Amino acid sequence: MLQLTPGSPLELKMQRDNRGALGEQSAISEEAMENLKRLYHFDKPIHVRYGLWLNDLIHLDFGKSFAEHRPVLDMLKERIPVSIAFGLTSILVALFIGIPLGMIAAAYQGRFIDYCVSVILIALYSTPVYVVALVLLTFLGGGDFLDLFPIYGLKSDDYETLSWAGQIWDRAHHFFLPGLCYCLGGLAFIAQQQRSSLLDCMRQDYIRTALSKGLSERSAFLKHAFRNSLIPTVTLLGGMIPGILGGGIIIERIFSIPGLGLLSYEGLLNRDYPVIMANFTISSFLVLLGIFIADFLYVVVDPRITFDERGEG
C-alpha cells in the first residue's frame, strides 16, 4: 500500500541529482535508471515486491535505506537501544508511580486528596506532550531563562573526555527532560485506570463478604481488591508498549534524540520506504509483544487465569 504512491523515491533522488549537476537536462541515462530500478526491485509489480520484502524480512534483512545507502538493520541497531531506554523508563515510572497514585486516590475516594489527584491526572492526561516539552525546553534549556539542561542529543560533545562518573552524569543529564516527557502521559493514563478499577473492585460482592467476615478495611483493600484491580491496568500497560514508538516521534524531534521515532520521521520526510516499512514492522512487533506481556502478567497477577487447554479461566 505504501509503495503505491505517486512519485517514487528514485525519481526524487534523480531530481536531486539533476539539480546537483547544475541544470543538466538529465544527468542520469535511461539505462542507469533501469539498473537502479532493478536494484531496488521497482521494475516488478507491487505484489511481487511485497513477496520479496517478506522473504528478506524472514532473513532479518530490512533492505537498504534509500537516503543513507546503508542497511536499515544497522540503522535500527543504533536506534533501538535509545528507544528501549526511554520506553522502559516511562513504563516503569507509570507502574511505580501511577499505580500507587491511583491507589491513593481510590483509598481516599470522595475526599480532598482524591479530588486533587483526579484533577491533576486529568490535567496531565489532557496536556499535549509537545506543549510540556516546549515549555520545558524554553524555560530550562538556556536562552533567556534558566540554563539547567542540555537541549539536544544524548550526550555532550566532550563525552569521551569525561570521567566514568562524569559520563553517567552526562547521560542522565541529557536523559532527564525527554524522559520526563515520555513518562507523563502514561503515568496519568495508568493512574486513572488504576483508580477506577480499584473502585470498581471495592463495590464487588467479595469485598463485602471479606469485610463482613471481619477483615479490616485495609487488608480487604490491599489484598482482595488490589490484586483484582490490576487486571485492567495490565491490559492498558500492554497497550502502552507500541505507544513508545508513536509518542516518541514528537519528543525525539523536539529534543533531537536519535531514537526510532526520529528515524521514522526522517524516513517519512525522505520517502525512505525500507525505513518506513521497518518501522511498521517494529511497531506491529511491539503490539504483539504488548499483548504477550499483558497475557504473561495476567497469569502473574491472577493465578486463576491460565492458558492451558484444561484451564477453567
Added chain:
Amino acid sequence: MWRRLSWVGRVSGILLALFVFMALFAPWIAGDSKNPEDWLPLIKFGPESADIFTSPFLAAPDSAHLFGTDYIGRDVFARVVHATKNSLLFSVAVMIASVIIGTLVGAVMGFFAGRLDMILSRIIEVISNFPIFLLQLTFLAIFGSNYFILFFVMIFSNWISYARYTRAEFFRLRNLEFVQAARVLGSSRSRIIFRHLLPNSLTPILVLIPFDLASTIIGLGGLSFLGFGEPIHVASFGELLNQAREHFQRAWWLAVFPGGALFLLTLSLALFGAAVRDMLDPRLGK
C-alpha cells in the same frame, strides 16, 4: 443542569464557552482592518497580516502585539485566536463524522449480533491495533496534507470508541421489554433501531464527546507540529509550536501563549467532560 454540576465543571464550562465564543467570533476579534476607527475587530491584525515594513519579527509581547509576533512578523494573538477556531471547527467536524459512523456501525453490530458482529469486531480489533499516529503521519506524508486527507486520517480510527459504546449499549438493551414490545407490535427493524434503541444508548456517547474532542485537538496539533497536519499557511497550534521549537532560545512567547491556550482548551474540555460524566452517571467516574 447547571446546579448539579460541580464547581470544577462550572469553571471549565465557562472557560470552554469562552473558547467557543472566541472561535465563533474569531474574524471580529482579530482581523485585518483598513480603518483604525472601527471598534471591530478588536485586534487590528489578522492571522495572515504581516507587513514586512512595519511589523517586527519575533517581537516580545507589548501593547500592540499582546502575545508578540512570530518569525515573519505575524501577530501571535491573532494566530492563537484563529488556531482555536480552526482546531475546534475541525475537531467538531471529525467528531460528528465519527459519531455518525461509530453509532451506525455499533448499532448494526449490536442489533444483528451473531456472525456480522464477529466480523466487524475483528475489523475493529485490527484497526485499533495499528500504530495510529505513525499511520496518520505516513498517509499525510504520502498524499500531501490537505483537509480532505487529514479528515479521513483522523476519522480512520476515531469512530471505533463510539462503535464500541453503542454496541455495548445495544447488547444491554436489545432484550429488554420495551424492545420486545416494539417487535411484537410489528415495528420495522430500522424503527426499532432509530426510535427505540438509539435514543436510549446515547448517554455514553455524549459523555465521550468532550474527551474525544480534546484528543482530536491534541492529535491534530501533533500532526501539524511535525508539519504534516493542517496546510502550512493556516493558523494552527501545531504550526505556532513548531516555530517555538525553532526559536526557543529567543521567543518564549511562542511556546507559552499558544501552548497555554491549547492546554487550557483541552483541559477545560476534559474537566467539563468529567464533570458532565459524574453528573449524568455518578457511578461511571467514581
